[in-house]
Amino acid sequence: MYDFAPDAALEPVERYRQLCEAADALTADEPDAVANMANVAALMWEFIPDLNWAGFYRIAPSKLGSDELVLGPFVGRPACIRIPLGTGVCGAAASHGQTQLVEDVHAFPGHIACDAASRSELVVPVMRQSSVVAVIDLDSPSPARFTQADADGIERLAAIISDRI
Structure with missing residues (x-):
């Protein structure tokens, strides 16, 4: 059994260091991408306060053959299943390969x-070989919830898991 319970009083840098260590420990020897995304989504939910959604959208072929984002493992309410590249915050992050930190x-x-x-919302692309x-998509019910420290922490997490999902 795993018990990853962060201290609520941790500073963001330490919180993300511990999150990354936990994700590394859980995914290092597991070859299944879905299992790894599921565990990382659960870890983000445990480690990051004030969220109403935490999870993944994967690049996959659409029914017409072009790529789009398809819902992956997550924690939260039911979500949109398919998102065209370039549409919305997730689509912008995927099409530009850049983190999107959106206050409103x-x-x-x-x-x-x-x-x-x-x-x-905070959306961070997971890159593999450019x-x-x-x-990785994080949503909050609070305006301006995410900071650059959150973006930096999730970018480090994305780099750790990029070859494991």
Whole structure:
């Protein structure tokens, strides 16, 4: 049994260091991508306060053959299953290969409201050999919830798991 229970009073840098260590420990020897994404989604849910959604969207072929984002393992309310590249916060992160830190999702052009309770969002691309293979998506019901420290921490996490998902 694993018990990863962070101290609620941790500073963000230490919180993300511990999150990355836990994710590394859980995924290092596991070859199954789905299992690894599921465990990492659960870890993010445990380690990062004030979330209403934490999980993954994977790059996969659409029904028409072009790539799109497809829902992966997550914790939270049911979510949009398919997102075209370039659409919404997740699609922007995937198509540009750049982290999207959005203080107010309602002000983001083309935002997709999978959960009306979401007010801010952080989406980090997971890169493998210079290509986006997935995005990590964090939503919060609080406006301006995410900071650069959150983005830096999730970018480190994405680098650790990039070859494991």
